[in-house]
Amino acid sequence: MTKPNIKRRQCLLGACGLGLGMALNVGAEAPSSKSIGKEPYPRNVDEALARLKAGNQRFMDDKPLHDRQESSWRSLLVETQKPFATILGCADSRVPPELIFDVGFGELFTIRVAGNVIAEDVVGSLQYAVRHLHTPLIVVLGHEKCGAVSATVEEMINKPTEPEHIGALIQLIKPGLTNLNLKADKETLISSAVEANVRWSLHQLVTLPAAARAMREGRVTHVGGIYELSTGRVRFI
Template sequence: MTNRNITRRQCLLGACGLGLGAALNVKAESPLINQSINTEPYPRNADEALKRLKAGNQRFMDDKPLHDRQESSWRSLLVETQKPFATILGCSDSRVPPELIFDVGFGELFTVRVAGNVIAEDVIGSLQYAVRHLRTSLVVVLGHEKCGAVSATIEEMINRPTEPEHIGSLIQLIKPGLTSLSMEAHKAGVDKEALVSAAVEANVRWSMHQLVTLPAAVKAMREGRGATLMGGIYELETGRVRFLS
């Protein structure tokens, strides 16, 4: 994998406004922190982090979001540092904002967003930072229905390439994960909607596969205390995140 496929985002650490992985240093008697601890304790492990994501997603689906941890008093606690409880590798699609989908506030998720939730050199660097310095115990690769990057890849598999160079480079990162769908894509009268749906899940699994097989990615995921890897698909109509087994 080389950075000619996707431009490396320079100043990764500075641009994200990251501290050096210290815990959220606030006094125990802080009313805000006590309230947070009483309602939703900081997850102790990946299982608890996943449970919290699922609970937040359920509130989102039920139209009963808490909209918690957005007020200025909470934001002031995040000026010096951060302590997110999970990392989300998601798509850049404007319809899929992780913080809203999981009903969390400022400082609770470390999000990496790139079209097609692909694995590239700078993405691995971001995940490594999250696991090594921020010690997030859970990493979720989050795809979504009707993903434009995946749809463009399917279109190229059916027809000849029509996208500009840089979108074409993105497609080349997705394409290897869709090889099992190649024959289906070339069948006469293929149901493109069903094909894209299958491709979205295949692409999530492809990103997960790379995170457990590419040497640099494996090292990144094992930094610090390591992290549990999960995959999920966001359903645009229902708002549900379907976690993959």
């Protein structure tokens, strides 16, 4: 793939630990689960999204299945993996995708970084998920009261106050917030900024040549979502 014209993050974002050194001959089939697990493996992107929505509803209702966590299931993942979706989410400790969507081991390929920003190593991880793991669905997951987004808004209103590497992160978020009404009340402003940042990340993704080609070929779909801290709901946009 042609190298994307995206600024590489500084030290703050350099160690993503996503296991990109895994063998490239990952199996294309999901691990056999005839007697393991309560939910069928999604056959397409629509079923993958429906699976996420159903899991999120169980999470909100305090009725999680806690499916596919037992040792018998984990043993099937020793040699292979076949996640049905990729989540690009924030590193915030309050927003763990596997819990929010009530999924088990091996079901999501998860990339987490402050502000769910798009940078070169993130793009590389996403491309790995699509090309080698064949995940048909990519979700950019933001959340209410995101600290990285809030810091960006603060810098836009006042002079920069963050140290160098957080400042580098802010510079990746700022272009997506240019149309905000900075005179709105703080709660409204941050809420609008969080959604704008998710849309900005999606925009950057779908304009990459490789991503555009994958979408044209029907190999991947991109959606955005915002996690509500108070309710546990993921609002898809």
